[in-house]
Amino acid sequence: MSAQSLSGSCLSFFKEQLPLQQYNSWIKPLIFEIDGEKLVLTAPNSFTLRIVQERFLPEISKRALPFFSSPPQIELRIEKRGSKVTVPPVQQTSSKPIAAPTTKAVKNPNKLNASLVFDTFVTGKANQLAHAAAIQVAETPGVAYNPLFIYGGVGLGKTHLLQAIGNLVSKQNPQARICYIHATNYISGVVRAFQTKNFDEFKQFYNSLDLLLIDDIQFIADKPGTQQEFFYTLNSLIDTNKQVVITCDTFPKEITGIEPRLTSRFTCGLTVAIEPPGLEMRVAILLQKSAASGSPISEDVAFFIAKHVRSNIRELEGALNRIEAYARFHKRAISIELAKEALKDLLAAQNKQVSMENIQKTVADFYRIKIVDLLSKKRTRVIARPRQIAMCLARELTQLSLPEIGNAFGGRDHSTVLHACKTIESLRNSDSALNADFNLLNQTLRG
Numbered sequence: 289m290s291a292q293s294l295s296g297s298c299l300s301f302f303k304e305q306l307p308l309q310q311y312n313s314w315i316k317p318l319i320f321e322i323d324g325e326k327l328v329l330t331a332p333n334s335f336t337l338r339i340v341q342e343r344f345l346p347e348i349s350k351r352a353l354p355f356f357s358s359p360p361q362i363e364l365r366i367e368k369r370g371s372k373v374t375v376p377p378v379q380q381t382s383s384k385p386i387a388a389p390t391t392k393a394v395k396n397p398n399k400l401n402a403s404l405v406f407d408t409f410v411t412g413k414a415n416q417l418a419h420a421a422a423i424q425v426a427e428t429p430g431v432a433y434n435p436l437f438i439y440g441g442v443g444l445g446k447t448h449l450l451q452a453i454g455n456l457v458s459k460q461n462p463q464a465r466i467c468y469i470h471a472t473n474y475i476s477g478v479v480r481a482f483q484t485k486n487f488d489e490f491k492q493f494y495n496s497l498d499l500l501l502i503d504d505i506q507f508i509a510d511k512p513g514t515q516q517e518f519f520y521t522l523n524s525l526i527d528t529n530k531q532v533v534i535t536c537d538t539f540p541k542e543i544t545g546i547e548p549r550l551t552s553r554f555t556c557g558l559t560v561a562i563e564p565p566g567l568e569m570r571v572a573i574l575l576q577k578s579a580a581s582g583s584p585i586s587e588d589v590a591f592f593i594a595k596h597v598r599s600n601i602r603e604l605e606g607a608l609n610r611i612e613a614y615a616r617f618h619k620r621a622i623s624i625e626l627a628k629e630a631l632k633d634l635l636a637a638q639n640k641q642v643s644m645e646n647i648q649k650t651v652a653d654f655y656r657i658k659i660v661d662l663l664s665k666k667r668t669r670v671i672a673r674p675r676q677i678a679m680c681l682a683r684e685l686t687q688l689s690l691p692e693i694g695n696a697f698g699g700r701d702h703s704t705v706l707h708a709c710k711t712i713e714s715l716r717n718s719d720s721a722l723n724a725d726f727n728l729l730n731q732t733l734r735g
């Protein structure tokens with residue numbers, strides 16, 4: 289029996305049971321794989337993963353039973369950059385090669401990527417603080433902000449900045465001992481150190497670094513052994529003025545499953561957000577990327593793409609690549625007409641509006657409140673704030689008018705919706721945790 293039949297069984301079950309928007313958001317993107325006696329489920333992002341874990345796992349386990357000889361172990365993963373984040377062997381890089389602490393020579397996908405430098409990083413309001421902090425840290429490692437903690441949604445440039453810091457430090461000081469590592473690989477290193485009882489070597493390796501760049505730290509959630517080890521590493525490096533830079537998909541205090549002493553250590557240097565880029569910045573990125581690839585596009589075309597691809601920079605790059613490939617294949621120059629043809633599927637998908645039902649359900653799930661409360665007259669902060677966020681998202685993601693939105697939230701006045709939008713806009717500037725929630729919800733709803 290194959291993973292395909294298992295996936296088919298789950299998909300058809302949930303398609304019948306759930307509203308289409310929910311099915312499309314949470315179930316359809318899942319990848320089902322069978323690995324021996326294990327079911328591996330891969331979700332496109334951590335939010336989807338959390339929702340699946342909380343709401344659908346029992347039913348998925350039930351549906352999986354006939355495909356295994358005993359109740360299967362279920363492993364959850366997140367898909368990243370076209371490949372899945374699993375727990376591969378430890379790899380690290382250094383401007384001066386450093387022996388890996390627990391692995392034999394392996395291919396090194398975590399090597400510093402020479403193209404991810406500050407010169408190719410376009411800046412704008414959404415990332416200028418993070419960019420400035422990154423430059424300062426790269427120019428004076430261990431002195432300015434330690435650790436530097438950069439957080440933001442998927443595909444917004446966190447890895448790029450992390451790598452740019454590594455590349456600049458390496459250029460300025462070729463002797464520096466630098467390690468760029470994805471958190472999943474760090475976890476794997478801890479596991480191997482346990483297995484091979486090689487903790488001294490493991491600790492020694494990390495404690496000897498001049499610069500530790502650790503990507504997507506949220507993956508160490510619910511891994512107490514790794515957290516303990518990382519806590520010691522972090523303290524040891526910071527205490528000896530060695531620079532640590534950490535990236536994460538959310539604000540430190542918002543990561544669940546991480547010990548408070550560690551999250552509090554994360555915030556003792558500088559915490560900066562990267563936000564989704566605005567229209568002009570998306571245009572600037574497209575112009576830069578197309579010029580770098582040798583087929584510069586016009587501003588008109590860049591505006592056209594940027595207006596339609598709003599979720600993140602990785603998707604912007606994807607759209608540009610698709611247009612360039614389409615133009616090459618058809619031997620035509622890039623124009624708005626050609627861009628429309630190349631992005632036909634994407635544009636068609638976008639025309640399907642995000643529904644009010646999906647916004648309310650997603651926000652309620654996210655804040656763990658009931659939809660009826662969201663629509664009720666209750667004014668307690670735990671209900672009122674998510675309600676204002678949902679209204680603000682509805683304004684941004686649907687074509688509905690203010691009175692229509694008010695109506696959908698238990699018959700409220702249009703001025704209440706306007707007030708909610710203004711409140712959230714202002715809070716997004718002053719409350720970084722709320723801003724991160726808003727961005728995550730926005731990205732999830734946009735799909």
Ligand SMILES: Nc1ncnc2c1ncn2[C@@H]1O[C@H](COP(=O)(O)OP(=O)(O)OP(=O)(O)O)[C@@H](O)[C@H]1O
Pocket residue numbers: 368404408409410411415440441442443444445446447448449504537573601602605
């Ligand atoms: N400001 C920018 N200027 C130019 N390119 C950018 C910028 N931000 C991101 N990119 C490009 O967008 C792509 C995605 O960025 P990156 O991998 O750094 O995102 P991320 O925030 O680490 O995402 P994830 O959370 O999925 O790991 C990369 O190819 C990167 O070079």
